[in-house]
Amino acid sequence: MRKNWSLLVASLTVAMLLGPLLPMPVQAASPVISDVQAVGITEDTAIITWATDIDATGNVEYGNVSGGPYSSTAPSPEDSSADNTSHAVLLLGLQTNTTYYFRVKSSDRAGPDVVSAEYSFKTRAFTITSVAASSITDSSATITWDTSVAATSNVDYGEDTSYGSIAPVPEDSSADNTHHVVVLSGLSASTTYHYRVRCQNAEGDEELSVDKTFTTAADATSPTISDVVSSDETSTSATINWNTSEPATSQVAYDTSSHSDPGWTSIAQLTAAYGANSPKDSDLVTSHGIMLGGLLSNTTYYYRVMSEDSSGNEAWSDEGTFTTEADATAPVISNVTATDISDTEATITWDTDEAATSQVEYGTTSASHGDYDTTTAEDASLVTSHMLVITGLTPGTTYYYRAISRDSAVPANEAVSGEASFTTEADTTAPVISNIAFSNVTSDSAIVTWSTNEPADSQVEYGLDTGYGTTTPLDTVLVTNHAVSLTGLATDTTYHLRVISSDAAGNSAVSADQTLTTAADTTPPVITVLPASGVTETTATINWNTNEPATSQVEYGPTVAYGSTTPLDTSLVTNHSVVITGLTPGTTYHYRVISRDAATPTPNQAESEDHEFTTSVDATPPPAPTLLSPDDGLVDSNVTPAFDWSDVWDASGVSYDFQLAEDAAFSSPLVDRSGLEYSSFSLTDALSDGTYYWRVQAVDLSPASNASGWSGPWSFTVDTTGPTVELTPFSPDPTSNNTPTLEGTATDASSAVVAVEYRVDGGAWTEAQATDGAFDSLSEGFTFTTPELADGAHTVEVRAQDDLGNWTATAEYAA
Numbered sequence: 001m002r003k004n005w006s007l008l009v010a011s012l013t014v015a016m017l018l019g020p021l022l023p024m025p026v027q028a029a030s031p032v033i034s035d036v037q038a039v040g041i042t043e044d045t046a047i048i049t050w051a052t053d054i055d056a057t058g059n060v061e062y063g064n065v066s067g068g069p070y071s072s073t074a075p076s077p078e079d080s081s082a083d084n085t086s087h088a089v090l091l092l093g094l095q096t097n098t099t100y101y102f103r104v105k106s107s108d109r110a111g112p113d114v115v116s117a118e119y120s121f122k123t124r125a126f127t128i129t130s131v132a133a134s135s136i137t138d139s140s141a142t143i144t145w146d147t148s149v150a151a152t153s154n155v156d157y158g159e160d161t162s163y164g165s166i167a168p169v170p171e172d173s174s175a176d177n178t179h180h181v182v183v184l185s186g187l188s189a190s191t192t193y194h195y196r197v198r199c200q201n202a203e204g205d206e207e208l209s210v211d212k213t214f215t216t217a218a219d220a221t222s223p224t225i226s227d228v229v230s231s232d233e234t235s236t237s238a239t240i241n242w243n244t245s246e247p248a249t250s251q252v253a254y255d256t257s258s259h260s261d262p263g264w265t266s267i268a269q270l271t272a273a274y275g276a277n278s279p280k281d282s283d284l285v286t287s288h289g290i291m292l293g294g295l296l297s298n299t300t301y302y303y304r305v306m307s308e309d310s311s312g313n314e315a316w317s318d319e320g321t322f323t324t325e326a327d328a329t330a331p332v333i334s335n336v337t338a339t340d341i342s343d344t345e346a347t348i349t350w351d352t353d354e355a356a357t358s359q360v361e362y363g364t365t366s367a368s369h370g371d372y373d374t375t376t377a378e379d380a381s382l383v384t385s386h387m388l389v390i391t392g393l394t395p396g397t398t399y400y401y402r403a404i405s406r407d408s409a410v411p412a413n414e415a416v417s418g419e420a421s422f423t424t425e426a427d428t429t430a431p432v433i434s435n436i437a438f439s440n441v442t443s444d445s446a447i448v449t450w451s452t453n454e455p456a457d458s459q460v461e462y463g464l465d466t467g468y469g470t471t472t473p474l475d476t477v478l479v480t481n482h483a484v485s486l487t488g489l490a491t492d493t494t495y496h497l498r499v500i501s502s503d504a505a506g507n508s509a510v511s512a513d514q515t516l517t518t519a520a521d522t523t524p525p526v527i528t529v530l531p532a533s534g535v536t537e538t539t540a541t542i543n544w545n546t547n548e549p550a551t552s553q554v555e556y557g558p559t560v561a562y563g564s565t566t567p568l569d570t571s572l573v574t575n576h577s578v579v580i581t582g583l584t585p586g587t588t589y590h591y592r593v594i595s596r597d598a599a600t601p602t603p604n605q606a607e608s609e610d611h612e613f614t615t616s617v618d619a620t621p622p623p624a625p626t627l628l629s630p631d632d633g634l635v636d637s638n639v640t641p642a643f644d645w646s647d648v649w650d651a652s653g654v655s656y657d658f659q660l661a662e663d664a665a666f667s668s669p670l671v672d673r674s675g676l677e678y679s680s681f682s683l684t685d686a687l688s689d690g691t692y693y694w695r696v697q698a699v700d701l702s703p704a705s706n707a708s709g710w711s712g713p714w715s716f717t718v719d720t721t722g723p724t725v726e727l728t729p730f731s732p733d734p735t736s737n738n739t740p741t742l743e744g745t746a747t748d749a750s751s752a753v754v755a756v757e758y759r760v761d762g763g764a765w766t767e768a769q770a771t772d773g774a775f776d777s778l779s780e781g782f783t784f785t786t787p788e789l790a791d792g793a794h795t796v797e798v799r800a801q802d803d804l805g806n807w808t809a810t811a812e813y814a815a
Contacts (some may be wrong), residue, residue, distance in 0.1 A: 030114045031056040031106045038121035042098045043148065046121055048074075049088045052106045052114075058087030059113075062102035067118065070102070082109045097205055106378045125205030126151060131197055133214035138189035138221065138311075141214055143167075143197065149281045150200035151207075153180040161194050161211050165624045175202045189219030189311050218312035223248040228305055230322035235297035235409065238307060238322050240290050243313070247284035248307035253382035254292060254418045258302045258319060267306045267314045274304070284310055297327035297409040327409030331356040335593040336403050338422035343395035344504060345423050345454070348388050348403060352415065355382035356405035362390060366400045370762040382408055392455075394477075395427035395505045427505035431456040436499060436514055441600065443491040443521030449483045450511070452501050458482040466513055478504055491599070492520045522602035525550040525595045532613035537585035537702075538651055540613050542578045542593060546553040546606070550595035552576040560590050560610055572598055585702050586617040587651060587792040616703030622650040625679065625696045632714035635750050637804040639718055640684035645696045647679045648708065653701040660694045664713055674699075691717045691750075722808035723800035725756070743771075744798060748778050752800035756782040760789070768798070 031052040040047040048060045057079045075087050087106065094100065099122045105113040127148040135142040145153050148200035152172045158164035167184050180197065187193065193216070197209040197784065224245035232239040240252050251267070255272035264270045271277045278290050292452045300323045306316045331352040340347040348360050357380050365375035376388055386405065391628065400421045406412035430450035440447045448460050455478035463469035472484050482501065489495065502508040525546035534541040542554045544750065549572035557563035566578050576595065583589065591609050596603040626646040630636065648654050660671035670692075674682065695712040699705055727744040746753045754775050756768040769772045771781030786796065801807045 017117060029054075030111050033104060033106055033114055033116045034577070036104055036116050036119055038102070038119065041121055041124055042127050043124050044092070044094045044106060045093060046091045046100070046123065047088055047104060048091060048104060049086075050104050050106075050116065052085050052087065054108055055085055056082045056087075056106035056108050058084060058089055059105045060089045060091065060102055060103065061101050064100060065096065066101045066120070068101075069434060082107060094123045097122055098123050104270070109118075121264040124207055124713060125149075125197070125203070126201050126207060128197060128207055128209045131209045131212060133195070136214055136216060138217045138219040139187050140183060140185045141187065141193070141216065143180075143184060143195060145180050145197050145209065147180065147199055147201075147207075149175075149201050150178055151175045151180075151201045154198045155182045155184065155195055155379060156198055157184055157195035159191065159193060161195070163194065173200075175200060187216050187301045189216055191216050204378060211718055216543050218309070219309065219313060221533060222313040222315040223307045223309050225305060225307060225315050225317045228320055230303070230320065231320055232291075233324055235325045235327040235798075236295050237291060237293045238295065238324065240292065240303060240320075242288050242305045242307075242317065244286050244288065244307045244309075246309050247286055248288075248309045248315070249284065250281040250288040250290055251278055252290045252292060252303055253306065253316075253489050254301050254303035255271065256299055257300060257780065260319075262431045264316075266314075267308065267316060270304060270306065270316055274302075291747050295324050297324050298323050299410055303745060327407060327413060330413035330415040331405045331407050333403055333405060333415050333417045336417045336420055338401070338420065339439065340389075341422050341424060341429040343425040344393045345389060345391050346399070346424065348390060349387050350400060350403045350405075350417065352384050352405045354407055355384055356386075356407045357382065357412075357416070358386040358388055359404040359406075360388050360401055361404060362399050362401035364394075364397055364399060366419060366421075369402060369404075372400070372402070378404075378406075383703050384518045393424045395424050398423045401514050406744060427503060427507065429503075430507035430509040431501045431503050433499060433501060433509050436511055438514075438516045441516060441519055443519045443523075444489050445485065445487045446489065446516055446518065447483055447485050448497065448499060448516075449481070450499050450501075452482065452503075452509070454503050455480055456482075456501035456503045456509075458501045460484045460497055462486060462488065462495050464493070464495065467494050468496065468498070471734065483531070489518045491518055493518050506560075516794035521597065521599035521604065524606035525597050527593060527595060527606050527608045529608045529611055532591075532611070534579070534658050535613050535615060537618050538583045539581050540577075540583060540589070540615065542580065542591060544576045544593045544595075544608065546574050546595050546597075548597050549574055549599045550576075551603075552578055553594040554578045554580060554591055555594065556580055556589050558587060558589060562590065562592070580659065583615045583789075585615050585759070587613045588612055610654070617705055618650075618652055618706060621706035621708045622648045622698040622700050624648075624657060624708040625656065625698050627694075627696065627712050627714045630714070630716045632712075633716070635717040635719050635804070637718065637720045637806065639688075639720065640683045641687075641716065641718075642680065643694060643696075644680045645711070648698040650698070650700040650702075652696045655698045655701065657699060657707075658694070659696075659710075662690065662692060664693050664715070666693065666695070666713070687718045689718050689720055689750075691715055717750045719748075719750045719802070720803055720806060721749070722806035723753045723802050725798050725800050725808055726781050727796075727798060738788045738791075739785055740789075741783060742796060742798075743781065743783045746775075746780050746800035746808075748800075748802045751804050751806065752776055752778060753780040753800055754803045755801040756780070757801075758784050758786075759797055760786050761794055765799070 034051050036050040037779045038046050038048055043339050055743045059078050061070040061073045074091050101118055101120045103118050104116045131145040133141050133143055152175050154171050155167045156163040167182050192213055193212050200206045224241050228242040230240050232237050253271050255275035259273045279377050300321055302319050302321050304316050304319050308314045315689045331354050334351050336350040338346050338348055357378050359378040360377055361372040361375040400419055402419055403417040406414045431454050433450055435451040437449050438446050457564050458475040461468040462474045494515055497514050498513045525548050526546045530543040532540050532542055552569040555562040565725055590609055590612055593608045598604045625648050627643045630641050656676040657674040658665050659669045661669040693715045695710045697710045698708040723746045723748050746756050757765040758768050759765045768782040768784040799808050
């Protein structure tokens with residue numbers, strides 16, 4: 001510390017040396033001293049500061065005795081340069097924890113020193129340094145500092161310089177550290193705090209730091225919710241309790257169905273998902289309790305609790321459940337009364353001791369609950385004062401009834417009143433008919449409307465004169481606003497009519513004669529075109545409606561010029577359907593519909609706007625052809641066979657693909673032809689002996705070129721080579737037998753051996769005998785005995801024939 005003060009004195013001395021060196025002007029008055037202070041006080045140093053109104057010298061005399069004598073002066077040597085109005089003198093070598101008395105002296109050098117009044121200061125018992133706040137969060141901060149001697153560690157803090165709080169609690173009373181750390185907790189977020197450190201050494205001397213400040217961080221941490229539990233469940237209520245790690249608001253979201261958390265980011269999203277939410281309690285507490293009321297009995301509820309701290313950080317719990325108790329008590333019904341009884345109506349009223357629904361069962365005979373003729377629709381409103389109006393009653397009739405109410409319990413508790421009765425008034429008055437009018441009058445129809453003062457049925461008599469002659473069917477529905485349609489009327493014709501209404505008691509009223517005139521028909525039908533249906537590759541069904549019966553016809557074609565027209569369907573209908581056939585697959589067609597009504601003498605014709613449909617693309621392959629010839633497995637000597645297969649039909653036409661190969665996999669076809677027009681194919685190049693495979697597929701002529709897939713394959717064998725003959729040599733050779741017997745084998749690769757012949761010395765061919773009795777297989781043994789031969793050498797020739805007529809070259813045996 002003294003080194004630092006030495007630097008300060010050196011700096012002050014340099015400043016003084018750098019001051020003006022010009023001769024000072026003569027002052028007219030002595031300096032006036034003010035603002036004398038002792039600052040920067042440590043254990044052994046202090047700085048004395050003051051001001052003068054003019055440039056003057058600056059010196060201090062000081063000591064331990066008030067009023068002097070003063071034992072020391074500073075600076076040394078004395079300041080003799082009157083060149084400053086702001087003065088600072090460093091006092092060094094002071095005693096620790098000691099009171100010093102001082103006064104300052106200044107002179108302008110033109111007169112004597114001006115001396116201030118006496119002041120005092122006390123050196124510190126020890127020094128506090130490096131005071132700092134660190135590790136600042138939204139609710140805590142760490143205060144650190146150093147002392148020159150071991151001392152206690154305490155911090156005064158608060159939101160202003162009156163502080164109000166200390167840490168630690170209880171205060172530290174052990175003077176055992178020179179490096180001090182105190183953690184302040186429970187702070188408010190985003191708040192500026194004042195603080196100072198306070199220390200005592202072992203001797204009880206106390207030192208305070210200057211006031212300092214820090215600001216806590218904003219609170220970004222949501223409350224931690226724990227101990228969520230439901231309690232006090234009744235049939236209509238439950239209480240939800242929970243705790244939070246910091247003061248926060250209270251709210252509960254609940255529903256009769258579960259809601260998983262999809263990643264909610266706010267309480268607003270959560271509350272929107274649930275069916276009900278308690279009002280938000282804005283009191284900031286750590287122990288929360290919310291009572292939920294108006295619940296359904298015997299019902300499982302799913303709920304989440306929600307809390308928000310003072311910084312707006314939100315938290316919500318996992319979903320919990322509770323089940324309300326069952327409500328087993330039915331409502332109590334009282335004051336059942338029938339009022340406002342007329343000939344067709346009565347009002348039933350009653351009370352219940354709890355909110356419940358409203359329903360009445362009634363009939364013309366006394367009955368037990370559930371056995372009455374009629375039961376009103378249940379009014380599901382939950383009320384305690386009930387009223388239902390029964391209508392459509394028969395005049396002059398006694399009715400028996402019971403009131404029914406069900407509460408909100410699940411399942412609901414039902415209450416049924418005792419049976420009561422009332423009698424409707426008799427009805428002898430006919431309805432009053434009024435407001436007869438005609439509407440929607442067209443060329444062939446009209447609607448007649450009227451009113452009655454009570455529900456009554458509806459009927460109209462009409463004709464070309466007051467004899468009428470035609471009566472509409474009786475509409476037995478009892479109404480007060482009546483409407484009857486007259487149809488099939490003649491165009492531009494005046495009709496007479498009167499309306500008839502009878503009430504439920506059979507009292508009938510007939511109106512005076514009325515007339516109406518139908519309109520002339522000059523309006524063509526109104527066409528409403530519906531989408532084309534049943535669209536296939538070659539057909540489509542065109543549908544439309546008209547507002548009046550009319551004929552049906554369609555113009556169509558690939559452009560708006562159309563070009564084709566369906567036959568006129570003269571049937572007068574309002575729902576029209578025309579099938580167009582012979583269309584081209586995958587083609588867009590334009591069409592418009594035409595309808596003519598039945599107006600005379602000239603029907604009114606209507607034509608629709610242009611519409612379109614597109615036939616479907618042929619995606620169906622034709623069936624695979626059936627192979628006909630050559631037969632599968634045929635062995636034949638024909639080297640240029642003709643191939644034939646069945647014809648195949650497809651709406652778009654077909655062609656055929658043909659393949660011939662030496663293997664069943666057709667890995668390298670000998671013949672590969674496509675686009676054949678006919679169901680046959682002939683070879684022009686001869687085939688060699690061997691087995692061959694052939695197959696055919698059909699391909700339609702649609703844009704998609706749908707192929708049937710290959711039929712077969714079938715195989716056939718070409719055989720133009722006769723059997724091979726081998727003779728068994730004589731043993732011994734030559735033989736002494738003049739009628740020798742020879743044996744051998746005839747073999748063919750693909751056709752059965754059917755004959756073996758021999759001749760001797762070029763004579764006639766003679767049949768040999770099969771060893772097994774018949775020549776009928778691919779390999780046959782044979783034998784023959786020659787005619788009697790003369791001694792000498794002879795030549796025997798043998799040949800064989802297969803079942804295709806192929807002969808072998810002769811085999812000779814000379815002996």
